[in-house]
Amino acid sequence: MEHRRQWIARTLHGWRTEAGLELEVAAGRLGWPGAKLRQYETAAVAAGPFEIIALAAVLEVGDDERDRTIHLAYAAEQDGDLG
Numbered sequence: 001m002e003h004r005r006q007w008i009a010r011t012l013h014g015w016r017t018e019a020g021l022e023l024e025v026a027a028g029r030l031g032w033p034g035a036k037l038r039q040y041e042t043a044a045v046a047a048g049p050f051e052i053i054a055l056a057a058v059l060e061v062g063d064d065e066r067d068r069t070i071h072l073a074y075a076a077e078q079d080g081d082l083g
Contacts, residue, residue, distance in 0.1 A: 003076075004076035008052070010041075026055070026058065030055065030058055
């Protein structure tokens, strides 16, 4: 079974590519270095609810999709699947 952390990473990457933004542009809109966003998109570092909310806002992701991803991040934290 796929780990939630990897699913979240692919979801974040998909949001950005669907928005048509380069990684550095999206990261810059958040005030993040590109490396930080890359780590979230590759699951090298777990994206938590705060990061998901911020990225969803910048990329104009719908509330339902954002909330579903946040819920998954909370569940992953509870199950220890983010480490």
